[in-house]
Amino acid sequence: MLVQFYNVSKVYNNGVKALNDISLKVNRGEFIFLMGSSGAGKSTLVKLMIREELPTRGQIFVASRSVVRMKRNEVPTLRRNIGIVFQDFKLLENKTVAENVAFAMKVVGADAAEIRTRVPEVIQMVGLKGREDSFPGQLSGGEQQRVGIARAIANRPLLLIADEPTGNLDLDTSLEIMDLLYDINRKGTTVIMATHARELVRNAHKRIIYLDSGKISSDNSNGEVFS
């Protein structure tokens, strides 16, 4: 078991109840779509997993460690085990493709030799060989998201969280990004992808968790899309 939520609720300081008694388990190796309308609580669920927010009630475990009881000095280890891909890429514009990936490794304390071998490896994996020295501004949206994915997997995370990763991309490019995420999942990384894109989820035959007003309204392993 990689992620466990037990009766988790989150009430923000302004009184908004973003999550209401959520329980869920994620096995190692799963690929999960997280769906639900705007405000349903998807981002809150993600923030709790990476301990950017703490729950108001309930327990959360990631890789058997309690995220709630975790000491401050254990948070970097948690975050190293989780790679995150953002809708708006969040690349460093004044760094090249290779430097963006290398930087993500440097900040978690990887040594120079490790960085030298791993950076070309992940760049190749995401299909950007030959673009190492390009800057983000010289790349298409799809290519920029590939850099975002390369950076997220550079430290070999147990879990990859993609928050609306295709939100800024056209359908063809989105499908290419999906193939890349499936490929990463096949190689063993657990993937949780929050999305509104029904056309990507439909026929994917992956587990879909629907949130509705802070509750899980369905959790379907067959990958059936409900209206």
Ligand SMILES: Nc1ncnc2c1ncn2[C@@H]1O[C@H](COP(=O)(O)OP(=O)(O)OP(=O)(O)O)[C@@H](O)[C@H]1O
């Ligand atoms: N930091 C915060 N402080 C107060 N309320 C918040 C905060 N973050 C989120 N909320 C509220 O919590 C609820 C759930 O928001 P959340 O961002 O988790 O939804 P979401 O499903 O990710 O939405 P979207 O699809 O638009 O990203 C919303 O009502 C939102 O306004």
